[in-house]
Amino acid sequence: MRFPEHVDVAIVGSGPCGAAYARVLSERAPTASIATFEVGPLLADPPGVHVKNIASAQERARAQRLSEGPAPRDGAASTDTMDGYADDAPRLARPGTFLLPSGYRQPGEDGLPGAAMSSNVGGMGAHWTGACPRPGGSERIAFVPDLDDLLAEAERLLCVDAHAFDDAPFAAEVRKRLGAAIDAGRGGDRRVQPMPLAVRKDAGGRVTWSGADVVFGEPTRGNPNFSLHSQALVTRVLVDGDRVRGVQIRDMRDGTVHDVRARYVVVAGDSLRTPQLLWASGIRPRALGRYLNDQPQTVFAVRLRDIAPDPAAETDPRDKAEIVPQSGVSWVPFTDDEPFHGQVMQLDASPVPLADADEPLPGTIVGLGWFCAKDLQESDRIEFDDREGDAYGMPAMRIHYRLTERDHAAIEASRNAVRRAAEALGEPLDDAPLTFDPGASLHYQGTVRMGERDDGTSVCSPASQVWDVTGLHVAGNGVIPTATACNPTLTSVALAVAGARAIAADLTAERN
Structure with a gap:
């Protein structure tokens, strides 16, 4: 059976x-x-x-x-x-x-065009x-x-291991520069630090997710x-x-x-x-599907300035399956005074494409991703349609979702914050930070x-x-x-x- x-x-x-x-x-x-x-x-x-x-x-x-x-x-x-x-x-x-094929945005609303599942x-x-x-x-x-x-x-x-990449090329320098620009006034556990990651490192140094x-x-x-x-x-x-x-x-x-x-x-x-x-x-129950929230996400990229080659560095890790020693992930924690969460990622972990004009030194291209907390609203919700089924035959979803004035202000503040962090590190690779459409973070919360x-x-x-x-x-x-x-x-x-x-x-x- x-x-x-x-x-x-x-x-x-x-x-x-x-x-x-x-x-x-x-x-x-x-x-x-x-x-x-x-x-x-x-x-x-x-x-x-x-x-x-x-x-x-x-x-x-x-x-x-x-x-x-x-x-x-x-x-x-x-x-x-x-x-x-x-x-x-x-x-x-x-x-x-796979993306939600339909119903992800209602007329006059922002919706969640990035809504996706596995x-x-x-x-x-x-x-x-x-x-x-x-x-x-x-x-x-x-x-x-x-x-x-x-x-x-x-x-x-x-x-979870916060120290799997302590020896990543330039990771300490990245955190030093970020800390000098960001840490003033922050408590010890809210200062720039290595990102805790769900990874395992074996005796030979290989890291797996x-x-x-x-x-x-x-x-x-x-x-x-x-x-x-x-x-x-x-x-x-x-x-x-x-x-x-x-x-x-x-x-x-x-x-x-x-x-x-x-x-x-x-x-x-x-x-x-x-x-x-x-x-x-x-x-x-009344709250079912309500208080839906995502994390507005802004990304930017820089090339570290004033960096000399590391003779011990391995080859460019792009297209490799596993995490390699060039990887470095740093964390800018959320605070109520600066209500953003920052992920600062080097090379293969970076949220933005690498420069194509020339081959960068491993570890010197850094992607910054800043996430905002959503202004919670009961009206941000999933509506279910009993008359229409989705591809699995379950009730079809209709997403009702709006960014508030507070959300737009937070997004603009995060764009300024990520630019300041980038300028502390090196030379931007883009003219301006990119803010994704709602849903791109894949961090949906609140519905139960x-x-x-x-x-x-x-x-x-x-x-x-x-x-x-x-x-x-x-x-x-x-x-x-x-x-x-x-x-x-x-x-x-x-x-x-x-x-x-x-x-x-x-x-x-x-x-x-």
Whole structure:
């Protein structure tokens, strides 16, 4: 039989947050039966591996195409995530992702033209850039008292390392110059520093990206009570009164429909499809799909000035699958006085194309990406259409999204801030910073947001349980209730840890 008839916990989605639930439950409730269901295919072994860890360009391209949902690009499409990143195309489509085909903008609104998703085992964790900064100031969730403990556990699960590239050429010089321009008046943990990254460095110095495979880890893969089911679309969460009772699944291989009974269900999709599934299931709290927010993103590029060649540097790392010693990623943390988050990336990690006129010294071309926190509005939302289905047959999405006057002011301030940072480093390679259309960050949040109490402005509790539906939890970036500028994955995994611990405690109490 392809699917189990009954499990203790059914997890919908195999990205970092779904994997975190499986991992924590495997460690804390090892006798519980757990099944994870993923609409997309398995890309490689181990399940959930990051595609950049696939050495073969041909196999890497195959994995990216498999991730691109119902209408993947043709086999000749680029595998380089930087291709087209800073050109003037109307919508940015990255390898391994697929754009929301319609409904992304309503008349007279800004919309989210960059809204994109991935369908594969490992979710977006198979394609992300691995940045895991901790939130600060108003980014933090004040009603989660053990947030720092949860963030530390998320760092363990993701194998976060802030020092993997301490020896990258010119990285220390980049941080020295940035610090001189930015650090005045900042607290110690908010000063320019190496970016914490979800990467692993082996004894030989090779660095690989953490995907959901790292979060699953051996405790999950070796758990005889855990199973992972790919190409399994969960079309409905089954509820009996105020208690969850399982999920309904469509087998994407043959179209058959199956019910799996479960005592607990965790919906750990992205910020678009998690509320979509709840809506399709008739679970529709007022805040569902609302408070949708993205992080307005501005990029710029410079060539470091006054830099001598490093005789120990290796060759240009472009087109290589793995991260190499030329890579350097620095972090300008968010503060409430300067409400931006800055990623400063060298060469292969840079968010902008390299200069073509001549071959730069490895490490001397630096891309700067500044992200803003969105002005949160209940009216920024996903509307679901029960009369029309998407390519998976789920309710079609209509995005309602507007940038406010405060947002436009923040974007302009971030453009000035990124220019000042660039001038501290070297000579700009462009005339002006480029601000992407909404959605390009892929950091959508808020659509199943957490709240301290059930007052109509949130979907779930601090343990990520959906209000009024016992046993139903949600996970992913959509749970984050605050306006953030930093990369959200570390925070969303931390919140998943809290939810998984709550389920594990309940299971343990029931069996004692």
